[in-house]
Each structure stands twice: as structure tokens, then as C-alpha cells.
Amino acid sequence: MEDIPRDIIEKAAKGEMEAFEAIYKAASGFVYRTALRIVNNSSDAQEVTQDIFMKIYGNLKHFEFRSNLKTWVYRITVNTAINAYRRNLREKSRRQDFDSVIETEGHSPELIQAAERSDAEKQITSLLNMLTPEHKAVIILREIEGLSYEDIAQSLKININTVRSRLKRAREALLELSKKAVKNGL
Amino acid sequence: MDCSKIKELLLTDYLDKQADVRLRIQVQKHLGACAECRRFEEEVRMAAVSPFKNAAKPEAPESVWINIKDNIARSESRKLSLLDVITGKLKVFSLPRPAFALASTTLVFLIIFAAITKHSADKNQIREYFAQQIDFYAMLSNGEDNGYQNHTPAPGVYIEKYLF
Numbered sequence: 648m649e650d651i652p653r654d655i656i657e658k659a660a661k662g663e664m665e666a667f668e669a670i671y672k673a674a675s676g677f678v679y680r681t682a683l684r685i686v687n688n689s690s691d692a693q694e695v696t697q698d699i700f701m702k703i704y705g706n707l708k709h710f711e712f713r714s715n716l717k718t719w720v721y722r723i724t725v726n727t728a729i730n731a732y733r734r735n736l737r738e739k740s741r742r743q744d745f746d747s748v749i750e751t752e753g754h755s756p757e758l759i760q761a762a763e764r765s766d767a768e769k770q771i772t773s774l775l776n777m778l779t780p781e782h783k784a785v786i787i788l789r790e791i792e793g794l795s796y797e798d799i800a801q802s803l804k805i806n807i808n809t810v811r812s813r814l815k816r817a818r819e820a821l822l823e824l825s826k827k828a829v830k831n832g833l
Numbered sequence: 834m835d836c837s838k839i840k841e842l843l844l845t846d847y848l849d850k851q852a853d854v855r856l857r858i859q860v861q862k863h864l865g866a867c868a869e870c871r872r873f874e875e876e877v878r879m880a881a882v883s884p885f886k887n888a889a890k891p892e893a894p895e896s897v898w899i900n901i902k903d904n905i906a907r908s909e910s911r912k913l914s915l916l917d918v919i920t921g922k923l924k925v926f927s928l929p930r931p932a933f934a935l936a937s938t939t940l941v942f943l944i945i946f947a948a949i950t951k952h953s954a955d956k957n958q959i960r961e962y963f964a965q966q967i968d969f970y971a972m973l974s975n976g977e978d979n980g981y982q983n984h985t986p987a988p989g990v991y992i993e994k995y996l997f
């Protein structure tokens with residue numbers, strides 16, 4: 648995520664919409680992409696993004712919040728997206744108790760969207776889907792968004808050694824998956 | 834350093850260029866001499882790095898910003914109308930002496946309360962606003978749902994401390 652200049656944050660805190668739009672432009676790419684990778688569908692990712700920016704707007708009056716804006720955006724994005732993902736899982740399993748699977752999975756726009764995605768994107772999605780939400784988060788932050796260990800630690804509120812051990816385990820899991828794929832001739 | 838320590842670095846600091854020069858040189862020396870670790874490095878890069886190299890970086894659709902702007906405009910006008918009610922009534926009831934001041938304050942609150950309960954839309958908006966605030970603070974403080982609560986907070990993060 649781009650750095651947001653201090654004066655822009657101060658102006659946005661005073662209610663200047665142009666300044667808030669500048670914050671949106673600097674942060675929304677990271678927020679939306681990370682949410683999209685975690686929740687795995689565009690409409691939920693959009694909702695998560697809206698949610699996060701309303702929270703940013705509502706909290707700009709807090710000084711400490713402003714001085715840690717970037718870290719806070721990283722953290723709230725991951726937390727909100729993981730919560731949305733878990734809520735979706737729960738809802739999906741509840742729905743499947745009642746509706747027929749064909750009915751709900753039949754013509755969803757996400758499936759059509761998925762079919763249009765490139766092979767590389769399909770591979771990324773399927774690999775990420777095999778990971779636990781916590782492992783998924785560290786891989787997205789490190790490999791796709793390029794955050795340093797320090798930034799990941801602050802974003803996830805964990806210490807640097809936990810960042811290391813999560814990355815290690817996530818990558819070991821990815822190694823296992825690739826070995827299995829080779830074994831199955833994929 | 835033995836192979837297992839090297840492999841650990843190949844999965845983390847060395848791979849992510851977070852290792853200092855001294856450590857990098859040590860790993861490179863080992864890789865020069867150990868075919869197994871060289872193979873391992875190659876496997877890790879193939880399985881855990883290359884797939885993400887060209888990940889698409891989509892931006893949020895235009896409609897997201899439009900919705901955010903609308904939501905902000907709505908919440909701002911809601912605040913203004915509430916302010917109008919308060920200042921408007923204060924003009925009528927603000928009397929100089931403390932006893933009347935107290936009485937008028939009570940009246941103002943009664944009127945505001947009546948206004949709020951009368952307009953159920955406003956009431957719901959206010960309820961929604963508080964629910965959102967509560968959600969937000971819960972999210973900041975509550976790590977239970979995401980499994981991060983057992984870890985030492987990273988240095989330099991004061992947000993929670995400030996908000997509570």
C-alpha cells in the first residue's frame with residue numbers, strides 16, 4: 648500500500664472529501680484485493696471494502712488512529728475479510744442443509760467469473776483455498792502485496808517469529824500440494 | 834549450519850530477502866556445496882513463489898467509492914439534522930438562571946427523545962450507528978475470532994491503547 652502523506656490525513660480528519668478520496672485511492676487497491684483473495688468473491692469483497700472505509704472515515708478524529716493509519720488498514724482488512732469468509736462458510740453450510748446444492752451452485756455469477764479467469768489466476772485461487780485463513784493471509788501479504796515481516800507482524804498483531812513460523816508452515820503446505828499434484832500427473 | 838537450519842532459512846528469511854548479508858553468504862556457501870538444499874530451494878520457489886509472481890492486481894469497482902461517498906453524505910446530513918433539533922430547541926428554552934437552565938435542559942432532552950422516537954427511521958439510523966461503533970470496537974479488541982490473541986502485540990501499535 649502507498650504511504651499516505653500526513654497532511655492528507657489531517658485534512659481528511661477535518662472533513663475534506665478530496666483528502667479522504669486521496670486516502671481511498673492510496674488504500675483501496677490493497678483493501679479490495681486482499682479482501683477478494685480471502686473471501687473469494689467480488690460482491691463480498693466490495694462490501695468489506697465499503698465497510699472498512701466507513702470505519703476509517705468515522706475514526707479519523709482519533710489522533711493515534713491517524714498516526715498508525717497504514718498498519719490499521721492492513722489489520723482491519725485482514726480481520727474483516729477473514730470474518731466475512733468464516734461467516735460465508737457458516738451460511739453456506741446452513742443453506743446446504745435446506746436447499747439443494749444444484750439450486751445454489753448452479754448459475755452463480757462468481758462461477759462464470761471464475762471460468763473467465765486466466766489459468767494462472769485459477770491456480771492462485773485454488774492454492775490459496777487449500778490453506779487455512781491464517782496461512783492464506785501471510786502468503787497474500789507477503790507474496791502478492793509484498794509486505795515486510797515487520798508490517799505483517801503489526802498487521803496481524805503477532806510477533807515476527809510467529810510471522811516466520813506461519814510463512815514456513817504455509818510454504819511447507821504449498822510444497823506438499825505441489826508434490827501431490829506431480830504425483831497425480833497434474 | 835546443518836541442512837535443516839538452511840532449509841528453514843530457505844523457507845523464510847533467505848527467500849524473502851530479510852536475512853542480513855552475513856547470513857546470506859552463509860546460506861549461499863552451503864547451497865554451493867549441498868545439492869539436496871539446492872534442489873529444495875528450487876522446489877520451494879516453484880511451489881510457493883512462482884505461482885504468485887503474476888497475480889492479478891484488480892482495483893475496486895467504481896461503484897464502491899460511489900457507495901462510500903453516498904453513505905458518508907447520508908451520515909453527515911443525519912448528524913446535521915440532529916444538531917438542528919438541539920440548537921433550535923435550546924434557543925427557546927435557554928433561560929439565565931440555573932434552576933431554569935436545569936429544567937430547560939431536561940426539556941430539551943425530552944424533546945430530542947420524543948423527536949427520535951417519533952421518527953422511527955432516525956431511531957433506526959441511530960441504533961445502526963451505535964451498532965456499527967460497537968462492532969468496530971469489538972473488532973479492535975476481540976482477537977478471539979481470528980486466533981491472534983495469544984501473541985505478543987507488535988511494538989509501535991498504540992491504536993487499541995488509545996481507543997480504550
Ligand SMILES: [Zn+2]
Pocket residue numbers: 835836839863867868869870
Ligand atoms: Zn544442505
